[in-house]
Amino acid sequence: MKDRRKVRAGLAAVAALCAVAAAPGTSLADAADGARAYETRGTRISGADADSDAPSLTAGRTYVDSVGPGEKRYYGVTLDTKSAAYVSAVAAPRPGADVTSYRDGVKVTLESPEGGICGTAAPKIETNGVAYPLADYASRQMDSGPASCHEAGRYVVTVERQDGSPDPERWPVELRLMVEPPVKGGATGAAPEGSWSTPSPEPPDGTPWPRRGGRGFTDAPTLGSGVWKDEITPGETHFYRVPVDWGQRLTAAAELSADDKDQSTRPLDRALALHAYNPARGLAKRGIPAAQDGDAPRTQVATAPVAYGNRYANTGSTVRAMSFSGGYFLAVTLNPPQVAPHLNGPVPVVLRVRVAGAARGGPSYDRDPVEAGFGLTAADRKAAKRHPDAADDDRMASPGSGAADSEKTALRVVGYAGIGTGTALVLGLGVWTLAARRRASAQRYGPPPGW
Structure with a gap:
């Protein structure tokens, strides 16, 4: 399993190097060419x-x-x-x-x-x-x-x-x-309910399912707990909506792939930014780097559990933002080449989402909170429980294609960089991949954990 992960990581890392060779003089104006604006x-x-x-x-x-x-x-x-x-x-x-x-x-x-x-x-x-x-x-x-x-x-x-x-x-x-x-009876002024002492749940592993991110809050697709993949052009921000109920907390990680032996990919650590927002579009949490040495570059957020009393917290805005149930948002930004020079052209990004904790009852409102934009619908709760099927208009590969789809995605990134980037890189990629696959052949694999 570990060697299979390195095959995919190495392909993406070499693809990034090819991108630099293909476009050596990328300027600030060129950095976001092709990037979709908000x-x-x-x-x-x-x-x-x-x-x-x-x-x-x-x-x-x-x-x-x-x-x-x-x-x-x-x-x-x-x-x-x-x-x-x-x-x-x-x-x-x-x-x-x-x-x-x-x-x-x-x-x-x-x-x-x-x-x-x-x-x-x-x-x-x-x-x-x-x-x-x-x-x-x-x-x-x-x-x-x-x-x-x-x-x-x-x-x-x-x-x-x-x-x-x-x-x-x-x-x-x-x-x-x-x-x-x-709420019925008026605001209680109760102490914050969202304090917690347990460590943040880890984002999940598993085969990523394709899901195209939205260009803003209004067209963000709804995701449940699971592993998802998207392609993001440097300079773009993609949005996703995650239903979070009373008593639940949101953990998410956005990551790229990089070879743990290739120190030249260290700039990829600055390639991703991740922000979480509550249903009213308030900033709930900024992402922080979460990768250890040798891991794929990763940025992660972890929130407090949702509780009405959090709005009275003195511990900071990140707890106060978790004051109502509803559709929370994740915004993933792929930084442009002047910040992450190894990136040029659409890049595969994996988003790992976990909504942890048992849903519980919330306050009793005087009016329907869903009509006001708060709370969850039956459709939200259904989407939060499973990976929905890929949309018909999804231009990415269909779910369930497994390892073949994952390796094609990584190889496609190499194609973005162009063919004329030097014979040495191509030969090096071939030798590296063959060696990695020989090491992997002695092991039996289940479904790939990455793309």
Whole structure:
């Protein structure tokens, strides 16, 4: 089994080397050639320059605007005295845009009718030269914040982009207001329920099933626990939706393949970024590198269990974000060649997803939370229990093709790099593969654990 894994890992690693040989002078502008940009969907709206002229956002609808460097846009939302509210902003610089880490970003703020700050978030670019969608929300909770934030009335939402960005282009912005129904009897103010002391569950092993990621939150395919594969062009971000119920926690890992003996593939460790978002598009967790020496490059996230009381936690936003059941999102970014120079052209990526823990009952809401965008449907729960069949329009290979499909996927990456990359690389690949397969021939294999 281990040697079979190395065959696949080596093929992908040599493919990456071929990609570098095929395109030696890749520039910043060329880095995201062919990369799909974030696809904004919703009603067109134009934010105002002042709160007095701010257009209104309606709960449950998605809106599309844009914001330039140093610009601040104003919107209005009407809230009652009982419901929690979440106003999210997704800012989407184009793939390959010139961005600077922890300087380029946006800030979304929710203010009360009297000017009190009810909530704010400021997602920022985390790696120089890696432009990807930035998403988070500002929220209003009934048991926290200034007293003016508990009143009914017209609140003001602002979306502000950092000044002095090297990218002069306007960034598309997707806005969404979600209003969570109050629980019967009113908010309890109970202590957080989502604390835990057990180690995070490991992402699963197994044969990956093909699933094409979405270009945004609105078209993200639904995944259950399992192992999935996709092809991502450097500079792109693919989105996936994962149903997570009350009492459950989400663990996920995105990984590439690399030969554990080939030290030249070390830059692949910076190739992947992974973010988890809650159903209201709030940032729940940033991925962290999780590979040991010799392992395939991997980025992993692990969340707290979902519990209503998490919203009152003082332990950090990553626990507070796990406050309601529903469709959580995973966003996988394949960094462009100036950050991960071994990558050029669509690359196979494996996504390992585990939803751990037994589902339990949640709070009793005054109204149906599913209609407000929270909670899970029967279809969500069904999808979460098994690998669904590949969609008819899935352009990738069908599930169940096993090792043959997996090796074809890896070989196809070599093809992306072009044939004229040097006889030595091709001969080296042949000799390396033959030796690995001879070592593997003495063992019996089950279904391949990777692609």
